[in-house]
Amino acid sequence: MANVVVVGAQWGDEGKGKIVDWLSERADVIARFQGGHNAGHTLVVDGEVYKLSLLPSGIVRGGKLSVIGNGVVLDPWHLVKEIAQLRGQGVTITPETLMIAENTPLILPIHGELDRAREEQTSVARIGTTGRGIGPAYEDKVGRRAIRVADLADPATLEARVDRALVHHDALRRGLGLEPVDRDALIAALQEVAPTVLEYAAPVWKVLDEKRRAGRRILFEGAQGSLLDIDFGTYPFVTSSNVIAGQAATGTGMGPGAIDFVLGIVKAYTTRVGEGPFPAELKDADGQRLGERGREFGTVTGRKRRCGWFDAVLVRQTCATSGVNGIALTKLDVLDGFETLKICTGYDLDGERIDYLPTAADAQARCVPVYEEMPGWSQSTEGARSWNDLPAEAIKYVRRVEELIRCPVALLSTSPEREDTILVTDPFED
Numbered sequence: 001m002a003n004v005v006v007v008g009a010q011w012g013d014e015g016k017g018k019i020v021d022w023l024s025e026r027a028d029v030i031a032r033f034q035g036g037h038n039a040g041h042t043l044v045v046d047g048e049v050y051k052l053s054l055l056p057s058g059i060v061r062g063g064k065l066s067v068i069g070n071g072v073v074l075d076p077w078h079l080v081k082e083i084a085q086l087r088g089q090g091v092t093i094t095p096e097t098l099m100i101a102e103n104t105p106l107i108l109p110i111h112g113e114l115d116r117a118r119e120e121q122t123s124v125a126r127i128g129t130t131g132r133g134i135g136p137a138y139e140d141k142v143g144r145r146a147i148r149v150a151d152l153a154d155p156a157t158l159e160a161r162v163d164r165a166l167v168h169h170d171a172l173r174r175g176l177g178l179e180p181v182d183r184d185a186l187i188a189a190l191q192e193v194a195p196t197v198l199e200y201a202a203p204v205w206k207v208l209d210e211k212r213r214a215g216r217r218i219l220f221e222g223a224q225g226s227l228l229d230i231d232f233g234t235y236p237f238v239t240s241s242n243v244i245a246g247q248a249a250t251g252t253g254m255g256p257g258a259i260d261f262v263l264g265i266v267k268a269y270t271t272r273v274g275e276g277p278f279p280a281e282l283k284d285a286d287g288q289r290l291g292e293r294g295r296e297f298g299t300v301t302g303r304k305r306r307c308g309w310f311d312a313v314l315v316r317q318t319c320a321t322s323g324v325n326g327i328a329l330t331k332l333d334v335l336d337g338f339e340t341l342k343i344c345t346g347y348d349l350d351g352e353r354i355d356y357l358p359t360a361a362d363a364q365a366r367c368v369p370v371y372e373e374m375p376g377w378s379q380s381t382e383g384a385r386s387w388n389d390l391p392a393e394a395i396k397y398v399r400r401v402e403e404l405i406r407c408p409v410a411l412l413s414t415s416p417e418r419e420d421t422i423l424v425t426d427p428f429e430d
């Protein structure tokens with residue numbers, strides 16, 4: 001049985017929600033392996049809209065096991081809220097349907113405060129984070145001062161962990177002009193939330209190993225996008241986790257051999273939320289039109305997304321760094337009605353043509369996109385369910401994308417409805 005990893009192949013918001021939902025129906029286990037509640041996945045199942053940011057998408061379907069892996073940073077108070085909200089919508093959540101890795105680091109209120117305080121410093125360029133404490137929580141993880149799920153079970157360990165974290169945080173807060181942390185209030189708040197979190201705590205690596213041996217299908221659900229990866233993204237304008245497919249193994253405790261197929265989610269054009277380089281960004285009427293037609297507003301923060309033409313250079317790069325076997329191309333219908341479409345096929349860097357995004361920030365800033373023009377189509381592609389429903393120009397556009405990114409289309413999504421999908425390759429059966 002194949003296990004599938006789904007990753008965003010651009011800057012996030014590629015339309016992963018629908019694809020992950022479609023795949024999770026066919027999976028037995030759905031596991032998150034990085035990020036936290038900075039993600040925003042909207043699922044529409046039988047007309048009901050579910051908004052998830054921390055819980056795996058499989059949670060809304062009965063009979064599945066949803067897993068939060070150790071690669072995630074978990075805000076326990078947000079967890080309680082999201083569980084309550086979903087229960088209010090009739091979703092059943094029990095320790096049989098949700099498991100949280102015991103070695104998952106927690107996001108504390110002080111992480112959110114620090115994240116926002118840093119973003120307000122005007123002396124350095126803002127990252128444009130979601131303000132949810134993601135970066136500071138990962139810093140504490142690698143700084144070996146995080147409080148992890150398992151620490152909540154023993155009051156003495158919890159106090160010792162909090163004290164270790166506060167030696168660092170109080171010093172930092174003094175420098176930023178923030179009040180020292182109220183240690184006792186923080187411990188009390190953690191003790192209060194502990195029973196809910198511990199109810200779902202499990203040795204996830206072991207459970208997944210057993211599921212795999214029993215031939216169960218595992219879907220690894222990525223959040224954000226590969227260009228926000230801490231190593232391979234547009235650093236420092238990135239999130240603080242590894243987003244690329246290799247993280248599915250480390251972020252759950254499985255070996256890399258557990259991954260059989262990597263599905264990259266790719267939008268038919270490009271968007272980005274927050275600050276940072278974006279060579280093919282459009283600040284004109286075309287960009288405005290992509291944003292309006294594509295309803296490009298952030299699910300988590302409501303921010304307007306920056307829009308641009310499809311950048312094949314970047315997607316070729318992320319397909320390589322994530323080892324993408326096939327892509328799901330989404331939102332093709334947003335391109336309906338453009339007379340001419342452009343695809344970025346390379347960059348001009350100081351008069352030289354290059355075929356990848358350089359790592360140095362100053363070189364990135366000097367990259368001028370080189371475009372190839374293609375005729376658009378006037379017919380609607382919205383809701384197409386077979387290649388025959390697509391105008392010839394749209395098929396040509398898709399074929400050209402495949403050629404340029406050196407990766408085939410496995411799925412083509414033509415509307416938010418799950419049935420409006422053209423299936424070329426089933427990732428679980430490949």
Ligand code: IMP
Pocket residue numbers: 011012013038039040127128129130131132133134135223224225228237238239240273274275
């Ligand atoms: P952070 O993850 O909150 O630290 O934000 C770092 C960067 O990642 C910012 O540019 C955010 O806009 C971006 N980001 C984080 N999560 C998402 C997401 O789910 N979709 C798109 N961008 C995201």
